[in-house]
Amino acid sequence: MTRTQRSESTGPTPEIVAVFGQRAGVGATTTAVNLAMGLAAAGRSVLLLDLDPEGGAGRAMGVAERERGGTGRLLRERAVRRDMIAATQIPQFYLAPAGPELAALDANPDEDEDSLTRLYQALATLPALSLDFDHVILDCPPSLDVLTGNALIAAHRILLPLAADVPTLDTLPALLKQVNELRAGCRQPLYGCYLLIGRRTATVNSRDLIAQVRLEYGRMALAAEIPFDSRLAKAETPTQPLLMSALTREISRAYLNLTAEWLMLGERGDRPDGGWRPSARAERLERHRARLTRNIEHWRLDPLSKLYDPEQAMRHQDTEALGVLFEAAAPRRRFSLDRRPGRATWLTLALILLAGALSVRLQPWRLDEQRRLDLAARLLGPERQWEAGSRLLARADERAYRELLLAARLLETNRARLIACAGRATPSGPVECPVVLPSMGVDP
Structure with missing residues (x-):
């Protein structure tokens, strides 16, 4: 990555990260190695400095002091200097291994007044190298000694x-x-001090402590949490980064989450103050994880890569071939719903069908006057309702009933x-139609 590309980031160039564990066994070296590999998978150029005299980072990457x-x-x-740095199998990932000489430097802390700034002075010479680094990861020993002090x-x-x-705690x-x-x-x-929580057990007490x-x-x-892995605990020294060996393990996915979260530290969020909305943050993390996984898998499947795994590549080819055969043999779906209709959708469809049926049913009544009259009579209610209403009216108001x-x-x-008058009616003139009128004195 060129310096022009790196200048677009908001963080320092290069970013120097010290990974320091309070005691042995908390996974500091494992974290440093896998974070460095994750950043390399994101397209960053990374330098890992092994400051632990035990040399765990060098052994994990297959690089020794000699x-x-x-x-x-x-x-x-x-x-x-260039001859202090070794290239690893991972593209854009370099390592400066540790050795016994580190223990001698730690044993003589008072050799000069600036013994705690040696590493700071050394890293200031990085621009003179022919290599440009975006991140420098410092793997510290599990104690607050001179070497760790230099890193901090x-x-x-x-x-x-x-x-x-x-x-x-x-x-x-x-x-x-x-x-x-x-x-x-x-x-x-x-720019910040960050805590990476390791989950040893899934008990109530552990959750309360977290x-x-x-x-x-x-x-x-x-937000990332590193789970306890019994297989990792049994191994004396990891022979390769977890992100290189098994991406499906829970601890490997946890380190992918850590890398994705670390990449977001220098990114501006979607809020005006630079923060992230929860949904946007989750989407961004998922995009980073997908990109990291895709690039790591590409390293293992590319025959030109140093990480090429023939067995993994064969399994990948078999999976793709089976997928093509299954797709060819599966019956085609002529119609499918991407989303299951809800109750409101079904109710709307039922109302539309009911309105259509009523319109068809009522179409003849709209054209025939007699049918319209019959429909009006039906809407007034059946004969039983008429009789019941008459009785209620008789009880309430006898004169109105009569x-x-x-x-x-x-x-x-x-x-x-x-009816007879209607039959004699002509367009030439009106027709007299005598009817019987009620007499106000007649008692019904």
Whole structure:
């Protein structure tokens, strides 16, 4: 990656990250190696410095001290030279391995006044190299010694893997205080200190401790959590990064989450203040994870890659071939719903069908006057309802009931006359139609 490309990022160039564990066994070296590989999978150029005299990072990447000068020479000469750095099998991923010389440097801390700034001075010479790095990951020993002090002073960001247990949480405030005191007055800006929680068990007590850490330290605690892996605990030294060996394991997916979250530290969110809405943040993390997984799988399937795995490539080809055969043999679906209709959709369809049926049913009534009259009579109610209404009216108002009966009799008496008059009607003139009118003195 060129310097022009790197200048578009908001963070420092290169970003220096110190990975420091309070004690051995919390996964600091595993975290440093897999974070470095994840950043390389994101297209970043990464340099991993192994500052632990045990040399765990070098063994995990297959690079030993005897192959290169390593971090011992780097601290002694206060400069980074090309012959101190070894290329790994992963593209854009370089390593400065550790060696026994580091232990000797740690044993003589008072050799000079600036013994804690050796690494800071050495990393200041990085622009003179022919290689450009976006990230420098520092794998520190599990103690706050001279080597760790050099890393903490030189770092832009500090990553603290920790176990979710009572002893660790009890000593964490004192450790953070020591780090603040060590960083006081340093030239190198510190952009953040982050806690990476390791889940040892899934008990209620463990969940309560994790919740306590997140409550007390807020944004310092990363969302990613590293689960306990029994297979990793049984191995004395990992022979390769977890992201290289098995992406399907839970711990590997956890390190993908860590890398995706780390990439978002230098990105501006979708809110005006630079923060992220929860939905947008989750979508961005998923995009980063998908990209990392795709690039790592490409390394293992590409015959030109140093990470090419013939067995993995054969399984991938078999999977693709079976998928093509299954797609060819499967019956074609002529119609499919991408989304199951809900209750409101079904109700709307039922109302539309009912309205259509009524319109068809009522079409003849709209054209025939007699049918319209019959329809109006039906809408008034059946005969039983008419009789019941008449009885209720008789009880409520006797005179109104008698008048209603008189009107019904007159209608029946004059019905024949009205029909005869309608038959004699002509367009030339009106026709007289005598009808029987009620007498106001007649009692029905």
